[in-house]
Structure formats: C-alpha cells, structure tokens
Amino acid sequence: FPGLADVSVSQDIPVEGEITVPVGSHSPDEDYSTLDEPVKDTIMRDLKAVGKKFVHVMYPRKSSTLLRDWDLWGPLVLCVSLALMLQGGSADSRDDGGPQFAEVFVIIWFGAVVITLNSKLLGGTISFFQSLCVLGYCVLPLTMAMLVCRLVLLAGAGTISFIIRLLVVLAMFGWSTLASTAFLADSQPPNRKALVVYPIFLFYFVISWMILTFTPQ
Amino acid sequence: MAAADDLKFQEFDDAANLLAANPDATTISIDEPVEIPKKQHSRRQEPGREEDDELLGTDDSDKTELLAGQKKSAPFWTFEYYQTFFDVDTYQVLDRIKGSVFPVPGKNFVRLYIRSNPDLYGPFWICATLVFTIAVSGNLSNFFIHLGKPTYHYVPEFRKVSIAATTIYAYAWLVPLALWGFLMWRNSKVMNIVSYSFLEIVCVYGYSLFVYIPTAILWIIPQRVVRWVLVVFSLCLSGSVLVMTFWPAVRDDNRRIAVATVAAILLLHALLAVGCLAYFFDAPELDFPAPVIPAHNETTVTTKSH
Numbered sequence: 001f002p003g004l005a006d007v008s009v010s011q012d013i014p015v016e017g018e019i020t021v022p023v024g025s026h027s028p029d030e031d032y033s034t035l036d037e038p039v040k041d042t043i044m045r046d047l048k049a050v051g052k053k054f055v056h057v058m059y060p061r062k063s064s065t066l067l068r069d070w071d072l073w074g075p076l077v078l079c080v081s082l083a084l085m086l087q088g089g090s091a092d093s094r095d096d097g098g099p100q101f102a103e104v105f106v107i108i109w110f111g112a113v114v115i116t117l118n119s120k121l122l123g124g125t126i127s128f129f130q131s132l133c134v135l136g137y138c139v140l141p142l143t144m145a146m147l148v149c150r151l152v153l154l155a156g157a158g159t160i161s162f163i164i165r166l167l168v169v170l171a172m173f174g175w176s177t178l179a180s181t182a183f184l185a186d187s188q189p190p191n192r193k194a195l196v197v198y199p200i201f202l203f204y205f206v207i208s209w210m211i212l213t214f215t216p217q
Numbered sequence: 218m219a220a221a222d223d224l225k226f227q228e229f230d231d232a233a234n235l236l237a238a239n240p241d242a243t244t245i246s247i248d249e250p251v252e253i254p255k256k257q258h259s260r261r262q263e264p265g266r267e268e269d270d271e272l273l274g275t276d277d278s279d280k281t282e283l284l285a286g287q288k289k290s291a292p293f294w295t296f297e298y299y300q301t302f303f304d305v306d307t308y309q310v311l312d313r314i315k316g317s318v319f320p321v322p323g324k325n326f327v328r329l330y331i332r333s334n335p336d337l338y339g340p341f342w343i344c345a346t347l348v349f350t351i352a353v354s355g356n357l358s359n360f361f362i363h364l365g366k367p368t369y370h371y372v373p374e375f376r377k378v379s380i381a382a383t384t385i386y387a388y389a390w391l392v393p394l395a396l397w398g399f400l401m402w403r404n405s406k407v408m409n410i411v412s413y414s415f416l417e418i419v420c421v422y423g424y425s426l427f428v429y430i431p432t433a434i435l436w437i438i439p440q441r442v443v444r445w446v447l448v449v450f451s452l453c454l455s456g457s458v459l460v461m462t463f464w465p466a467v468r469d470d471n472r473r474i475a476v477a478t479v480a481a482i483l484l485l486h487a488l489l490a491v492g493c494l495a496y497f498f499d500a501p502e503l504d505f506p507a508p509v510i511p512a513h514n515e516t517t518v519t520t521k522s523h
Contacts, residue, residue, distance in 0.1 A: 099375045120296075121303040122338070194307045199342060206349055213356070213373040 050074045053133075057140050060179040067130050067183065075136020078143050079108045082207075085146045088216055099210055107210075111203045112136060119188060119196045126187035135200070138180035142204065145172035146211045153216060165212060173208040177201055302337040302416065310339055317424040320458045326424070327417050327462055335416040340423020344389050347426055350433045351385075352378040355497030358437045362499055377497060388489050389426060393418040399478070400466060407470050413462075421462050425455040429490065436494060439501040448490050456483050 034042065050073050083104035099107070116131040124131075149165045181197050188196045291297040316330045356374050363369040397415045404412050413421075432451040436444055459482050467475040 098373050103375065118303075118338070118342075121300050123300065123303075191306045191308070195305070195310060195338060199345075202342075202346060202349065209349075209353055210373070210375075213371075215371055215373070 046071070046073065050077075053137050054140055057137050057179050060182045067126070067134065070127075070130045070133035072129070072133060072136065075108075075112075075133065075139065078136065078139045079105060082108070082139065082143045082146055082211075085143075085150055086210060086214055098214060104210065107206065108136075108139065111206070115199045115203055118199055119184065122192050122195055123189045124184075124187050124196065126184065131184065134180055134183045135203070138176045138183075138204075139207065141172040141175040141179070142169075142207050142211060145169050145208075146214070149211060149214060153214075157215070169208050169212045173204055176204045180204075302335070304334065305336040305338055309334075310336070313339055313420075313424050314343075314427050317427050317458050318454060320454065320461060322457075323461070325462055325465060326421055326458050327413060331417055331420055335414065335420040337416070337419070340389055340419050340426075343423050343427050343430070344385050347430055347433065348378065348382045348385050350430050351493055351497050352381050354433045354437050358439060359499050361437065362439050362501060381493070381497065384489075384492070385426070388485070389422055390419065392485055393422050396463075396482070403467070403470055403474070413466065421459065425458045425486075428455045429493075432490075433493070436498055441501055444494060444498070448487075448494060452483075452487055452490055456486055459483070459486065 049069060049071060053071075053074055083101045086099060086104055087101060088098055112132050112135040115135060116126075116128055119126065119131060120128065145168050148168050152161045152164050152168075155161065177197075177200060180200055184200070185193055185197065291301070313330045316326055320326070321329070352374075355377065359374070360371055393415065397413070397418050400412065400418075428451045432447050435447055438444070460479055463482060464475075464479060467478045470478075
C-alpha cells in the first residue's frame with residue numbers, strides 16, 4: 001500500500017480501542033449525570049420520546065423504536081383525553097346514554113390487555129408492555145377523529161355533519177388498525193396472523209362506534 | 218452394539234452418547250432436522266445430558282400429538298398450560314366456524330372438527346363479537362325505527378353493552394358447566410360411550426353461537442315477520458349442531474332423561490335468542506298516537522319547558 005508508508009504514528013494518536021460495542025457500560029455514567037441535570041431536560045427528553053412515537057404512529061413505517069423503548073405515557077394521555085371528550089358535558093348525565101369516563105378507561109385498557117394476552121397465548125413473541133404501548137399509541141388517530149367530531153358538532157347536528165363525522169371516523173379507524181397491524185404483525189406466527197389481527201380490528205371498531213355515536217345534550 | 222440393545226428404546230440414548238463422544242460421526246435424524254442442530258449449537262457447554270433431554274424432548278413432542286390425553290403436560294400455574302388452549306391456526310378456526318354454520322347431518326361437530334384439540338380462542342372471541350354486534354345492531358335498529366318521530370332523541374344506550382356481555386358470557390360458560398356436570402353424573406350411573414371434556418363442550422357452545430352474529434345484523438330490518446323467521450332459522454342451524462353433538466352422549470341413557478336433556482339444551486338456546494331480540498331490539502310498530510299533527514304542538518311545548 002503506497003500511501004501508508006508516509007504515515008507516522010505520533011504518540012498523541014491513540015492506536016488502541018474497543019471493537020465490541022459496550023452494552024451497559026454507559027448507563028452508570030448516565031445515571032449519575034441525569035441526577036444533576038435540570039428538571040427541564042428530564043421532562044423534555046420524555047416528551048420528545050412520546051412525540052417521536054406520535055410521529056411514528058401517524059406515518060407508520062416498520063421501525064423498531066416504538067417497540068424497543070416502550071412507554072405508557074402516550075397511551076395514558078390519549079385515553080384520558082378521549083374519555084374526557086366523550087363526556088356529554090351536561091350536569092344531568094344520567095340520561096346521557098353514552099359511556100362514562102370509567103367505562104371508556106376500562107374498555108381501552110382492559111381491551112388492550114386482553115388483546116395482548118391473546119397474541120401471547122397464540123404464540124406471539126412481543127413482550128406484554130410493548131404490545132400495550134403500540135395499541136395505546138395507535139389510539140391517536142381516533143382521538144384526533146373525536147376532536148374533529150366535537151368541532152363539527154359545534155357547527156350543527158344535521159345529516160351533513162353526520163356524514164362528515166362518519167367519513168372522518170371511518171378513515172381514522174382504518175388508519176389506527178393499519179398502524180397497529182404494521183407494528184404488531186411481524187411478531188406473530190405466520191399462520192395465525194388473522195387470528196391476532198381480528199381482535200385489534202374489533203377493539204378499534206368499538207372505540208370508533210363510541211366516537212361516532214357521541215351526541216351532546 | 219449388541220442386537221438386544223437395538224430393539225430397546227434406549228437406542229436413542231446411545232446414539233446421543235455416541236454423538237457426544239464422536240462429533241464427527243455422520244448421523245441420520247428423522248424428525249425436525251432444523252431444530253436439533255440449532256439446539257446442539259446453543260448448548261455446546263453441556264453436550265452430554267442436555268442433548269439427551271432435548272432429543273428425548275422432541276421425541277416426546279411427536280408422541281404427545283398422537284396421545285391426546287397427555288397434551289396438557291405443563292402445570293396449571295404456568296403460561297404454557299394456557300397456551301395449549303390456543304393451539305389453533307387460522308384455517309382451523311375458519312373450518313370450525315364453517316362446520317357450525319353448515320352442520321352436516323349425522324356428523325358430530327366435536328369428533329369432526331375439534332378432534333381432541335379444543336380451543337378457547339373461538340368461544341371467547343365469538344362471544345365478544347356477538348356482544349358488540351347485538352348492542353350495536355340493537356342501537357341502530359332502534360335509531361331507524363324511531364327516526365321520523367319528533368320526540369325521539371338518540372342515545373347510544375351504552376349500558377346495554379354490559380348487560381349483553383354478562384348474559385352472553387354467562388350463557389357460554391355456565392350452561393356448558395351445568396351440562397358437563399350433568400353428563401358426568403349420568404356417566405357415573407350409566408356407561409356412556411361418548412363423554413366430552415368441559416373444554417370441548419365450551420367449544421361447541423361457543424362455535425354454535427357464531428350463527429347469531431349475522432342474525433343479529435339482519436335483525437336491524439324492522440319487520441316483525443323477518444325477525445321471527447331469522448330466529449327460527451338460526452335456532453335450527455345452531456340447535457342442530459348442539460343436538461347432533463349431545464344426542465350420542467345421552468342416547469344410551471333412560472329415554473325420558475335423554476329427551477329431557479336435549480329439550481333443555483334447545484330451550485335454553487331459544488331463550489337466549491328470543492331474550493336478546495326482545496330486550497335489545499324495540500318492536501317495529503309501537504303504540505304512538507296515530508294523529509301526529511295535534512300532538513306535535515304539545516310535544517314542542519314539553520321540550521321547551523326543559
């Protein structure tokens with residue numbers, strides 16, 4: 001190699017290093033440093049992680065970030081905001097007919113747990129909390145549909161508003177199902193994919209039904 | 218090796234020991250050649266006993282598929298025990314659903330489709346789908362029936378979902394429990410040829426409820442005649458599945474008890490269908506006052522007073 005003959009190694013340049021990628025050796029250093037960082041940094045880091053996952057849901061590509069670094073903050077925020085928006089807003093909510101706050105909460109979390117258990121029992125390789133994380137984050141399109149529905153209902157409650165709401169909810173329901181299937185389908189055994197996808201379809205269908213049938217007093 | 222050793226099952230053991238002692242020897246493995254080299258590769262640290270256990274393990278797994286009674290070998294507090302109840306593929310579930318909707322006369326659903334592999338996936342998710350189908354269809358049907366009326370304000374009627382869930386899951390689990398207990402009791406008195414395990418009975422009941430899902434969707438049509446025709450039709454289909462499953466189990470018993478059992482099964486099934494129709498779906502022709510125009514002024518006054 002002609003070029004290498006001119007290279008002289010000075011004593012300042014380190015010629016040794018590690019070939020193996022250290023798996024956990026950085027974390028003790030990071031733990032000590034995150035204790036001293038300002039609170040704003042800690043909060044912003046978690047917020048950025050949640051925001052990045054929201055972006056992943058809106059543009060579903062097969063990425064492992066959503067699966068690897070799971071967190072349940074996003075699903076909690078989405079669940080609470082969806083349950084709040086589904087409240088009729090009237091003080092006399094006895095004849096509301098719509099789901100109570102606790103009912104929405106239970107349906108979303110219990111439904112996600114049941115679907116996760118179902119996929120694990122069928123032989124899926126995804127972990128419990130990763131699946132909960134994905135199912136919870138994929139409620140985001142439906143939460144946006146709820147927001148749009150409430151805005152449309154402020155304008156009026158006629159047939160045209162119903163058609164707009166129907167189209168929006170249908171589109172978001174399809175988006176949610178496709179997004180969650182894109183993330184979860186790979187971890188299932190190949191001849192049982194339909195068995196795992198169907199409960200997810202049912203889950204988002206029930207949430208869409210609750211959103212579509214929301215009628216304020 | 219000696220000829221006597223070749224005839225014993227320990228031959229597998231000896232082959233593994235030989236392999237551990239002499240890794241370069243060529244061996245012929247008949248079952249699952251992909252898995253064995255992987256396991257050998259991963260457990261290179263303890264080649265002796267681990268290999269024997271694993272090779273014997275795969276041998277056992279082949280045997281357990283043939284011996285249905287030894288399938289649930291994991292203790293009931295492990296996750297693997299419950300995984301054995303979900304050991305079905307998509308095409309198997311679809312076949313079982315088809316078998317419940319198109320019952321072949323004379324063929325037993327359990328023997329034909331379940332074949333000692335009862336699953337809990339079908340019953341659970343068919344019941345869940347049925348719960349939501351009935352609640353949603355009932356809501357839609359009431360909406361269409363009352364659509365033109367001025368006093369009607371649409372409510373989602375979400376309470377009915379929990380009622381539907383309780384009813385249907387109670388039916389799908391408690392009735393099989395009672396039936397299983399009854400069959401066990403009769404089995405101790407009379408030697409029956411056919412006896413079903415609890416899970417098989419749950420399976421039959423779960424899959425027989427499938428035909429109510431399209432029935433519930435068609436119940437949206439607000440015609441009384443159409444609804445009752447649907448009730449009779451779906452009752453015939455799912456009832457025949459149940460009858461053809463349980464008649465061989467009770468036919469050797471006392472004639473009256475056998476007939477009473479089958480009649481009770483059919484009666485409960487009919488009660489479920491009729492009860493759901495009556496509770497979740499309003500009657501198509503309600504007793505509203507015929508002249509709507511004079512009543513209109515009164516109703517607008519009452520709504521304004523709220």
